[in-house]
Amino acid sequence: MALPDIKEKWTYKINEVTIGAIEQEGGTRGKTITVGGQTTLPLLSFEGNIPNKPVVAGYIANAVPDWPDTILKGIGDEVKSPVEWAQKSVQEFKVDLLSIKLIGADPHGKNATAEECAKTVSDVLKAVDVPLIIWGCGDDEKDSLVLQACAEAAKGENCLIGSAKESNYRTIVALCMANKHKIISEAPVDINIGKQVNILLRDIGYNLNDVIMFQTTAALGYGFDYVYTISERARIAGLKGDALMALPQICDVGGEVFRVKEAVADEDALPGWGALEKRGPMWEAVCAGNYLQAGADIVIMAHPVAIKNIRQAIDKLF
Amino acid sequence: MALTAMQIYKSLPRTNCKDCGLPTCMAFAMQVAAKRKALAECPHISAEAQTDLSEASAPPMKLITIGAGDKTFEFGQETVMFRHEEKFMRPCGIAVKIPASANDDEANAKVGQINNSVFTRVGEKLKVSLCAVCLDGVSNPAARAALIAGKSNVPLILMSESPGTMKTALDAVKQVKPLIYKANSTTVEDFAALAAGAGVPLAISGSSVEELAELTVKAKNKGAANLVLAFDTDKPGETIRSLTIARRAAIKKNFRALGYPTVVEMKGETPESETVIGAMFAAKYAGILMIDYCEPWELLPVMTTIQDIFTDPQVPNTVEAKLYEIGSPGDSSPVMFTTNFSLTYFSVAGEVERSRIPAYISVVDTEGLGVLNAYAGDKISVEKVVKTIASQKIAEKVKHRKLIIPGLLPIFRAEIEDTSEWKEVIIGPETAREIPAFLAKVWK
Numbered sequence: 001m002a003l004p005d006i007k008e009k010w011t012y013k014i015n016e017v018t019i020g021a022i023e024q025e026g027g028t029r030g031k032t033i034t035v036g037g038q039t040t041l042p043l044l045s046f047e048g049n050i051p052n053k054p055v056v057a058g059y060i061a062n063a064v065p066d067w068p069d070t071i072l073k074g075i076g077d078e079v080k081s082p083v084e085w086a087q088k089s090v091q092e093f094k095v096d097l098l099s100i101k102l103i104g105a106d107p108h109g110k111n112a113t114a115e116e117c118a119k120t121v122s123d124v125l126k127a128v129d130v131p132l133i134i135w136g137c138g139d140d141e142k143d144s145l146v147l148q149a150c151a152e153a154a155k156g157e158n159c160l161i162g163s164a165k166e167s168n169y170r171t172i173v174a175l176c177m178a179n180k181h182k183i184i185s186e187a188p189v190d191i192n193i194g195k196q197v198n199i200l201l202r203d204i205g206y207n208l209n210d211v212i213m214f215q216t217t218a219a220l221g222y223g224f225d226y227v228y229t230i231s232e233r234a235r236i237a238g239l240k241g242d243a244l245m246a247l248p249q250i251c252d253v254g255g256e257v258f259r260v261k262e263a264v265a266d267e268d269a270l271p272g273w274g275a276l277e278k279r280g281p282m283w284e285a286v287c288a289g290n291y292l293q294a295g296a297d298i299v300i301m302a303h304p305v306a307i308k309n310i311r312q313a314i315d316k317l318f
Numbered sequence: 319m320a321l322t323a324m325q326i327y328k329s330l331p332r333t334n335c336k337d338c339g340l341p342t343c344m345a346f347a348m349q350v351a352a353k354r355k356a357l358a359e360c361p362h363i364s365a366e367a368q369t370d371l372s373e374a375s376a377p378p379m380k381l382i383t384i385g386a387g388d389k390t391f392e393f394g395q396e397t398v399m400f401r402h403e404e405k406f407m408r409p410c411g412i413a414v415k416i417p418a419s420a421n422d423d424e425a426n427a428k429v430g431q432i433n434n435s436v437f438t439r440v441g442e443k444l445k446v447s448l449c450a451v452c453l454d455g456v457s458n459p460a461a462r463a464a465l466i467a468g469k470s471n472v473p474l475i476l477m478s479e480s481p482g483t484m485k486t487a488l489d490a491v492k493q494v495k496p497l498i499y500k501a502n503s504t505t506v507e508d509f510a511a512l513a514a515g516a517g518v519p520l521a522i523s524g525s526s527v528e529e530l531a532e533l534t535v536k537a538k539n540k541g542a543a544n545l546v547l548a549f550d551t552d553k554p555g556e557t558i559r560s561l562t563i564a565r566r567a568a569i570k571k572n573f574r575a576l577g578y579p580t581v582v583e584m585k586g587e588t589p590e591s592e593t594v595i596g597a598m599f600a601a602k603y604a605g606i607l608m609i610d611y612c613e614p615w616e617l618l619p620v621m622t623t624i625q626d627i628f629t630d631p632q633v634p635n636t637v638e639a640k641l642y643e644i645g646s647p648g649d650s651s652p653v654m655f656t657t658n659f660s661l662t663y664f665s666v667a668g669e670v671e672r673s674r675i676p677a678y679i680s681v682v683d684t685e686g687l688g689v690l691n692a693y694a695g696d697k698i699s700v701e702k703v704v705k706t707i708a709s710q711k712i713a714e715k716v717k718h719r720k721l722i723i724p725g726l727l728p729i730f731r732a733e734i735e736d737t738s739e740w741k742e743v744i745i746g747p748e749t750a751r752e753i754p755a756f757l758a759k760v761w762k
Contacts, residue, residue: 001531004573006566043558066672108755220619221439222668223661225626228601229402236400259751260668262439262618273437274615282590286597286619290627293558293598309590316595317555 007047010239014038014246015209016052019097019182020131021158026180029157030129033097035212035297036248041235042293043317048239053318054292055096056310057133058089059254059302062112062120063104067258067302070266070276074303082120083127090128093307099133099300100124101255105146106137118149125154133184133250133300135162144171151179160184160250163214166197173206182210184250189216189223191230198244212298213247219260220287227251228294235295249295253288254302281305289313321375323351329367330360337361379568379577382519382544382605384448385473386495391447393605394579397569399562401631409628410600411447412620413475413581413608416466418455425462426469428612433471435612437621440664441637444621450475450499450608451487459483460490467491475499475521475581475608481508492516499581500548506533507540514541521581523548527560527567531575546605547580554595557582561603579605589616597623634686635660641710642667645676652677652761653712654722654746655703657684657692665750673754675761678715682706689726700733704740713739722746722760 016037021027033055040048062082064072078084082100089095100121104112112120121134134150136143147161148171156179163186164172176183185201187194194215202208213234218227231249238246257263263283266276273279285306288299292314301307327347338360340346349355357363357371381395391411398404414435416428429449436445449470453459454477463476467490474496478484484498500521501509513520520542524530534545547564549557561580567573582604584592589611597620600607607620629635639658644667656666658681670677682703684692692698707713707721721740723730725748734743747756 001528001535001575003528003531003563003576004567004571006563006571043555044562046559046563108759218661221622221626222664224623225401225629225631226661228627229400229631232400233402259672261671262622264672272614273618274613278613279615279618282593282615282619285590285594286623289594289598290601290623293601305590309594312591313594313598316591317558317598 008040010039010048012039012239012241012243012246014235014238014248015211017182017210017212017248019133019158019160021156021180025158026156027158028125028129029131031131032158033131038239040239042295050318052297053314054297054299056307056314057097057099057250057298057300058086058093058095058307059099059101059252059300060085060089060124061101061103062117063106063110065103065258068264068266068276068280071258071264071280071303074277074281074305083123086124086128090130093304094311095130095301095307097131097133097298098124098128099135099252101135101137102146102150103137105139105142107139107142109137114145114149117146118153121150122153125157131159132157133160133162133298135184140165140168144168147172148175151175151181154181155179158182160212162186164197164201166193166200169197169200170204173201173204176210177206182212184212184214185247186214186216189218189226189230191215191233194230194234195244198247202244208243208247211247213245213249214252215249217252217256217291219257219263220283220290221262222260224287224290228290231291231294231296248297250298250300251288251291251296252300253284253291254300254306257284257287258302281309285309285313321351321371323348325374326350326357326371329363329371331362333362335362373574374572378572379565379579380544382546382579384475384495384497384519386493389471389473389494391473391606396565396579396603396605399566399569401627405630405632406628408605409624410604411606412600412617412624413448413450413606414446414612415450415452415477415608415610417610418452422462422465425465429466429469431612433469435614435617437614437618439618439622439625440660442625444618444625446472446612446617448472448475448497448606450477453478453483453487454480459487463487463496464490467494467496473497475606479505481505481512484509485512488512488516488518492518497521497546497581499546501533501537503529503533506536510537510540510542513537513544519544519546521546521548523550527563527576530564531573534575534578545578547576547578548583549580549604550583550585551587551595551599552585554599558599558602561599565603581606581608583608584610589613592616593619596620600624601627636686637663637681639681639683639706641712642679642681643676644670644679645674647676647678647715649715649717651675651716652722652757653680653716653720654678655680655682655707656724657682657687657689657698659684659686659688659692662688662750666753669750669753670757673757675757677757678712680707680710680712689724693727698727700730700737703730704734704738707738707740718742720744725749725752
C-alpha cells in the first residue's frame, strides 16, 4: 500500500566541524575527526544526508576523579597518569578522540599550576595521535590561565577548547584564535542562553563554523529529559534554518553520570538494584545512547564497557 | 483528531436550509468543529457522511488495552512526534520474554523474577509491564500459557508464528485477554479471525511499512479492530526509521492503516546491547519494548529512560516541600534550604549525600521553579523562607543557629539574620556540585 509522503523538508545543514590537525595542516595528529554536516535528524537518512557518524571521546583527567573504586577499577590503574590513561583509551578502549578535563587545576583541590597543566597536555599529545578536547577545571579565573597555557602548548593542533560561557567568552576566543583551536560554547540547560552565547561569539568575529555547542549534560534520571529536549529542539531549529543553532553538539556523559547514586552506589546502599560493576557502565551507556538519538555528535565517555557498547550501537544504528 | 469546519462542511448537504437553526451550513460546520453542536442536529446529513466524519474524528493512533480485570496495560493514542510539542501520553511498557527453551520450573522462576522486578525511584514505582510467553517449540503450549497466566502479576503476550499453536494456547487463557503476537503476510487472515473471535488485540508484522499497512487493513476487514504494529531489530537502524515513518503517517497524515501503537522485539542481543539499544527504542517510538533479560542492572536504566522521556514537559517536576534528612543528621548537623523544583532538590540532595556529611535540607515551595527563576518570579522571599523553616520546626532539631542559603541568593543573608532566630547565615555555593567541597570547608 502506498504511504502518504511523510518526509520533512529540512532547509539547512548542520555545520561540519573538524577537530585535530595532521602534519600538512600544522599539527602532529595521525588523523582528524569531523562531525556534523547532517541535513536531517539523527538516523533519519530517508530525508537527508548524515555524512558523519557520531563519535566517542574518551574521558581523561589530570587528577583521579572522585568516582567509586568499582568504576575506577573498570578503567584501570592508568587513571593515575593522564598519559597512560590516554594511551589505554586509544589503544584498548578504541575511542575516536580524547577529552582531557584539567580537574587537577581546581584551586580547592590539587591546584596544579597552568604550566603543569600545559605540560600534561603536551605529554598527552606526544603519547597519542588522536585529536584532543581540552577543558579547564570549571573555575573561570584559574581556567583563563590554565587554558591560555594549554592552548599555547597545543598550538596548531586544532584542539577543541571548553568552554566559552557568557562570563569568559572573550578570553576563550582570544586564546583559540591566537593558537588555532576551536571552541565549545556552553550554556546551563537553557536553549536561549545557548543561542545567546553563540551570538556573542559571532558578534566578536568568531566563526560559528568552528564552534560545538554544549548544553551541559544531565545524567539519566537527573534532569536528563530537559537536556534531551533542548538538544532535540536545538537540532530541529538548526535544520529549519536557524544558523545560531545549526552547530554540532557535545555531551559530557562520563563526567556527569558518575555523580548520581544509580551509577555510584553499590548494592549495599541500593538493595535489589544489582551490582554496581554492571549498573554503573550501563547507566553511562544508556544515557549516551539516548543523547545520540536527540542530536549529540560527540559523547564523552569513561568506562570501557560503556564505550564498547555505545560503539556497537553506533555501528548498528547509524 | 479534531476536524476543521471546512472538513465538516464538505460532508454537509450545503443547502443552507436553516433546519438546524443556523443561517448557513458553514455556520453549522463551525459550531460542530467547536463542539458546540452535534453532527446529528443536521436533519439532512447522510448516514454515510456521518460514519465518515465520526471515523475521521477518532484519534489518529488507536488506544489498545491488553489484559483484563486488574491486570491491564494500555498504550497508543499518542499525539506528537517530540515530547516538547506537548507530551508523550503513555509510558512505553517493558515486556520480558519467557523462552520456549525454559522448562516449567525455569519458566516459573522467570515469572517470579518478572513479578519481583519492581523498583521505587524518585517516589515512583517502576515495573515490568508484560510477560511475553514464547510458544513455538514448547511441547504443550496450552499448559505453558495457563501456567504463566496463573502466576504472572502482569498481562500476557502470547508469542507464536502459527495460528494453530496460537489457537490452542489462546483457548486456555482467553479470559485474561492477552495480546497475540504475531501475524505476518501469510497468516494474517487466520490470526485476525482468532483475535476477532476471542476479542483480543493482535500484533502484525510486515516485511516493509507498506506491507504492514496492507496487512492491518486485511485484519480489520476480518473483524480484528485492536491491532498493534510489530517490529523486530534485525536491522535496528531500519526499525527506528520505520517506527518514525509509521508514527508520522498516523499522527501527521491521519493515515488509518498505521494508526496503531507499536511493539519492538529485541532479537539476538547481548544483555548490554539489548539495554543500550532497547532504551533508544523506548524513547522513539516503541509502545512496548520486548526484551529477553531482566536483571535489575539491565531494567533500571531502561525504566529510568522511560520515566524521564515520558515526563510531562509542561508540568514542572516538584518534590514535597518539607524537611528532608540526608544521612542521619544530629543536633550539630548543617541546615540548608533549597526549592521544590525536583531537579534542584535532587541535585542538592545527591551532592550532600556525596559529601558524606549528614544534613537537613529544608525544601521551600517555589511552585516547581529553580532558585533564580523562583526569585525572578517572586516565588521565593525571605519571609517565605523564614516561615517555612519555622513551620518545619528545624530549630528543635539542632543546637546551632547557622543556616546555609543558596549561593544564588546572597542578598537574603542580612534580612534572614534580622528577621529570624537564624543569626549566622552562610552563603552556600552557586551550583550543587560545589557542595561537597563547600561543606568540607565550612562544616568542620
